[in-house]
Amino acid sequence: DADVTQTPRNRITKTGKRIMLECSQTKGHDRMYWYRQDPGLGLRLIYYSFDVKDINKGEISDGYSVSRQAQAKFSLSLESAIPNQTALYFCATSDLRQGAYNEQFFGPGTRLTVL
């Protein structure tokens, strides 16, 4: 979905390096999420944010941090990358006004490889 963009789309890095993945959206949604996808495990929530001043940990936040620079921007950082953080990372957004049945809209994903 072109309304949610992620950069970079692919990244190869080495153990111990600091990495930042960026997400931008033009949907005007207030809620943003970061997930990682591993084969056979579906998607797991890393962090989520309801607005610029509201950041919350998800299921698997250890080793990750986030920054909500603006309503439209939500970045994920790996402070010191390790090989088991190799995964496909997705950013998603949703609209509070849709209520309890609101769906999430996903970006195209960032494939990260940590050597």
Place this chain on the structure above:
Amino acid sequence: AQSVTQLDSHVSVSEGTPVLLRCNYSSSYSPSLFWYVQHPNKGLQLLLKYTSAATLVKGINGFEAEFKKSETSFHLTKPSAHMSDAAEYFCVVKRAGGTSYGKLTFGQGTILTVHP
């Protein structure tokens, strides 16, 4: 607590034959249920969602799903598979109402292969 189990990790069908992807869920509260599709090297796209208005939900590309509370199931079906349906499918549950923060719980995924 809520959870989702997709009963098949892989499903293989021939083009033109029916598709059935099975999903069972567990939720302490009335759930919202979704099916998402992920084509190779693409993001996730919403196929359909159950919001309690009707138990049979129609989605895009000819897919539909039926919510069966007694069986805690939300199976995805399509009468006739097309080659373009080959993708990975995710069943997703979300607690509806209350102070839910929008957390989605994903199933493990089912890879659908369509043979000519």
